[in-house]
Amino acid sequence: MATPNVPLWEVFIRSRNGLAHKHVGSLHAADATLALQAARDIYTRRGEGLSIWVVPSNAITASDPSEKGMMFEPAESKIYRHPTFYDVPDEVGHM
Amino acid sequence: MYTQALNSSDGDDRGVEDVARATRFQARIDADERIEPNDWMPAAYRKTLTRQISQHAHSEIVGMLPEGNWITRAPSLRRKAALLAKVQDECGHGLYLYAAAETLGTSREELVDAMLSGKAKYSSIFNYPTLTWADIGTIGWLVDGAAIMNQIPLCRCSYGPYARAMIRVCKEESFHQRQGFEIMVTLCRGTAEQKAMAQNALDRWWWPVLMMFGPPDQVSQHSDTSTKWKIKRFSNDELRQKFIDATVPQAEFLGLTIPDPGMKQNANGNWVHSPIDWDEFKQVLAGNGPCNRDRLAARRKAHEEGAWVREAAMAYAEKRKSRQLAQAAE
Helix, strand or coil: CCCCCCCEEEEEEEEECCCEEEEEEEEEEEHHHHHHHHHHHHCCCCCCCEECCCEEHHCCCCCCCCHHHHHHHHHHHHHHCCCCCCCCHHCCCCC | CCHHHHCCCCCCCCCCCCHEEEEEEHHHHHHHCCCCCCCCCCCCHHHHHHHHHHHHHHHHHHHHCCCCCCHHCCCCCCHHHHHHHHHHHHHHHHHHHHHHHHCCCCCCHHHHHHHHHCCCCCCCHCCCCCCCCHHHHCCCCCCCHHHHHHHHCCCCCCEEEHHHHHHHHHHHHHHHHHHHHHHHHHHHCCCCCHHHHHHHHHHHHHHHHCCCCCCCCCHHHCCCHHHHHHCCCHHHHHHHHHHHHHHHHHHHHHCCCCCCCCCCCCCCCCEEECCCCCCHHHHHHHCCCCHHHHHHHHHHHHHHHHHHHHHHHHHHHHHHHHHHHHHHHC
């Protein structure tokens, strides 16, 4: 007997005040309420979080890894966006 | 280890579909890059990992049964709370691993069904019974100790989702081993009868635990490609040796005797064990261990008896969704 597929959710947890929510993994749950409860039981058994987000996995739009060259090329060719591109005379010290 | 059936099943399926892509893939592995779910990978890499990660997940889930057997009979509230937390962790480990396996394209439902039908394997160790409370101590100390030995290198495995799941698992596994060892220390410092119970548990678990690391290197079929793909970073025999060398002084501390009178320390300080009864291992993997039938029957019963809960949750979610849609339309 094949079991019906239960929707997949991505779980994000904020570990401390002031930090961003971070992706920690995924889980299956019938709805958002159950997903939040399951996320608490699976990903925060040892005080790992202050806040949880659950997002239906199919709501996420992702960039295509096979096109990452083209996708990120604009940033890679602009080394002048980094502070180390510029010369500051030694006498000036830390800037 | 938790995926030892990998060492004993189907033959050469390593057809490489696209030489150029395969070369690039191997170059990424060699450069210690992590492979992520949407990256191109050889079909055999996907297949090996799906089997390995799902076997590992099944092992965590079936592994709850031998210990669950003692939750209601733990000798104190402290022990009971700790054991309950440990069994909950095993369930969590199973779920992290199913989630990692799913990223390779097989649904958790299919993976679970393959285990329930007996098609997919789980670790041989969970087919042994837990006869006394000392077995709970021994499982934490040795079974979880052996698992840690195997899992720490997996934190650097080439497949990103598996490596990340293993990092979480390893953090939690350390509590498991320590709670088991504490049970052993308490028994060994107790009455003569309690100490004998600890020795008896060690006598029964020692050899099955050594088998957890899988067949010796010269007969292990999947090791070469797994090593090349950086799924496996140490061989079965290397990990087994590390485990024995770490465990011998712990047994000495407890005042327990490892049930291998032929075991000797060699010039390098390694403890060399006597031959392992691989026939027993094969029998247990083939389904003829002391508890194979009980374990599968318990899993099937839980799955079938929980079906109405899964169905009800889905029906409720559907009902709420359609009610919200109807309200929005008003």
